[in-house]
Amino acid sequence: MMEKAKTAVLAALVILSLVQSYLLAYSMPGLGTTISSAQDYVNAEPMGQEEKVENLIFPEDIVLHMGKGKHTVFYPGMNFYNLIYNKIQSREFKGFQQSPLSVLDWNEVRDRDPGVELRFGSGVPVELLSKALKLEGDMQFNNDVINRIWIFESSGKGEVRTYFFSADGTKVYESVKADLTAQDVQMYVGYGEYQTPYETAGNDLYTPVGPVEATESIVSYMTYSPEQMQRNLFFDPGVTRTISDRSGSQIYTDGKRGLQVEQNGKWISYTDPVAGQGQDDSESDNVYESIKFINQHGGWDGVHRFLHSGPLQAQTVRFQQYYSTQFYGSYPIIPNEPFQFGEIKLRLQQGVVSEYERSLITLQKKAVSQDVRWLPGGETLKDELAQYSRRGEVKALYPAVLASPADDNRLKLEPVWAVRLFDGSQQVLLPAIPGGYKPKPGERGGGPAVPLGSAANGASDAGASAAGAADKSGSNANSQRR
Template sequence: MERVKSWLLAFLVALSLVQSFLLAYSIPGISTTVRTEQDYVNTEPMGAEQTVEDVIFPEQIVLHFGNGKHTVMNAGDLPYYSSVYDKLKNREFTSFQKMSPYVVDWKEIRSANLGLELSFGSGIPVELLRKVMKLQGNQEFMADSVDRIWIFRSISGSGDEVRTFFFSSGGQAVYESKRADLSVQDVEDDVGLGAYLTPYAVTEDGLYVPQEPVEAAEAIVGYDAYPPDLMQRNLFFDPGTTRTLKDRSGSQVYTDGKHALQVEQDGEWIRYTDPAAPQNNEQSGSAGSNVSSGVVAAVVFINQHGGWDGRHQLQSTADASTGIGKSLLFGQYFRLDANRSFPILPGGGFRFGYMKLTAQQSVVTGYERSLITLSETPEAKVVRWLPGGTELQKALGGFSRRAEVQALFPAVKAEPLEHGKLRFDPVWVVRLSDGTRQTLTGALPAGFDGSAYKKKLSGRGLLEGTGPLSADNGGASGATTQGGSASGGNPAGTQQGSGAGEAPASESGGSPDGAQ
């Protein structure tokens, strides 16, 4: 009997130990969970999410047909633009060799060789571009920034071949990919997509100008706006600790003592600052890797705090005005229909169409954006035509900062109307060497029929006689090739010193990056 009691007691002690183990290690929630500010993500649904790959794409793709003929695909010219760019994103470019930009006669290549150019505006770090394209190169190439990729068919005694060059943003070097996964047939197919697009001529300084009016549209679009208190709950770790103030301008300010959220423009624009964010060492790593980590952090931050209203493009990676970190500008596109969209240029003092963030490597310290969300389809739209040919050339020739113009493209200017509506007016926009964007000229008078005008020309194919323009009809006055040789010329005809500068707003419809 005593032996049975002993065995029973031992069994009960063992069972007690097993239960204690299960209680300590197997029941969820037994440990304490501490929520930190870095882990906090508000779950209230707002805009859609995007990836870094979604916001990096060329400003323009220029197609060269040879015989001095060209056309341009702007980033909103779908689906042809997407067809070309999507193909290139899936090809590999390796074995890069650095060389002087003046060893190739680029003017001759532009005029005579079948090919295409991808323009990335003020430039993009290779470290960031490789997130979109399959690039593999040495450390020097990966640490550089590029503003243009030029692919062309080269004819030699040994047969046709494809050559591919990446242009450094500083204009002092080009990198040739000695192993590019492209065939002559690939280049011919891509260029063939533009056979019936609007013909463009090229100025002496490498600016592409359409030789016919370009079809666009004026549209009226309804919109909603997120309430500011939703952004307050989204951006603050503990919204219950925030208080509301009024600044001298009458703007509403939310603050918890460390962060500040300023609400402006009748509750449709916000400016968020986090001065208490850790000050990362900006000197560590290459400039390209610092920009890359900042852009990745910015995209994630926007995904978590407001999301994206439609398509956006990374347009500037300039140094912040404070001298610490990078100022990142994401420009919005207005979707007119399934096949066309246009970059938005804010009109006058109305802030809309961009998001601006300040990032110190992987930490976002500043955030500005509109709370407006556009309706998916316009309430009304009417075809309008932007001028081309002589009229556009005259507008360029009379532009006060003509020597600084580095790109010309169609856009829309946003103007607020009553009752929750915006009007989008088509305009020609120029990008200047300091990164700013300004309106060059507006649309032709309402009722102008560009299709009838085109019928008077040589069909829908490329026009005859679309060679280089002179200084008198839109070329830069006194433009000379950079770096000496008249036969070599500056790569792609661009001017030196094109930095990714801040883009301050202007009364004439300038870009917004200077809003402080």
């Protein structure tokens, strides 16, 4: 009896083995089939911090219009910038009605009506903007790109009007059901009472009437190794090989993907020749995929802002890095060429990353040293802008930091006035005044030469002092916003 049982069990095992062999040989569908995506990667060790889309979208600057031709400008990370933006993020915007850009005389509104203008540089698709602000609009509005939001109290009427400007420069959308009051606008405008006054310089540019306080920093950094990125980006790092080219850079490749390491191991360019999948490119979808990709492959170092590349470049996604100072807010970083730093750039084909460029440098949160510098204002800045060889291409003027490599794994971050051109490139317009010297009224880079104690001079000096005081809590406020 026992022998029969053993024989039956053995026969069953043999039959089961034959069935399994048949299934493996002929790959019958529906039985444990595993589908892998076009971009599978090993689970490498975590690197930088992860980020969300709502933290990567914020205004390039905020302009306050105080009536009677008076203006001031706040930049990211400044205390009053964060106060205003946080309050606007808590409001609701509904009932959008489209009008041509000429619906109002905007130059008249700018000089006459108290208001606040949030400017998003080259623009943000509404689908992404709605992750940072509470928006509810129709299909036409939701498919547009917005480059500024203007909220103002209509002169003599006591009503608040809110307009969203299309980046194409032809139309605006009025939110007739915006959750804002005249008291809100008056509070925003009140923040600018003792700040540095700014003047219009044409093409929606503003220049300060006097010098602007900034800081020069020396910052230590660490770097991720090329081997870490290799393990992170290649499905099977064991089959990759290394090639050195004539320029001295190294290339890792598995026969399909390539990882080029430049700048003494501090900059990478990754390529993956993915096959197109037949659908149209969506910039918003590409941004989401880019953020997900960066979260998994390198992470983020500090504050970054999404840069819209334009309607003809939906496949390109860019994020600019900012350097956050303890006292004076956050500056966009511009590399001192040929040094490469301060931007993450990706290219996607039908939602799949095919190119990825970034620095492997991670800055330390606390600077080794910081020194006060003054960015020239007044006629000096206006003259420099007027004489700039590409003046007709200038879209924006703002303070930034110029990043240069220094000794002992450190970067030197020097404050500068920078311009952004129509093609999206950034250039240094004017450096800070050397040695920490603050020019006096009437001196080059200083405010207007007026008698001491006059209203104009008092406003300029008070503005500069108040700007510094306000910014000294900017870093903490920026951390809270994020």
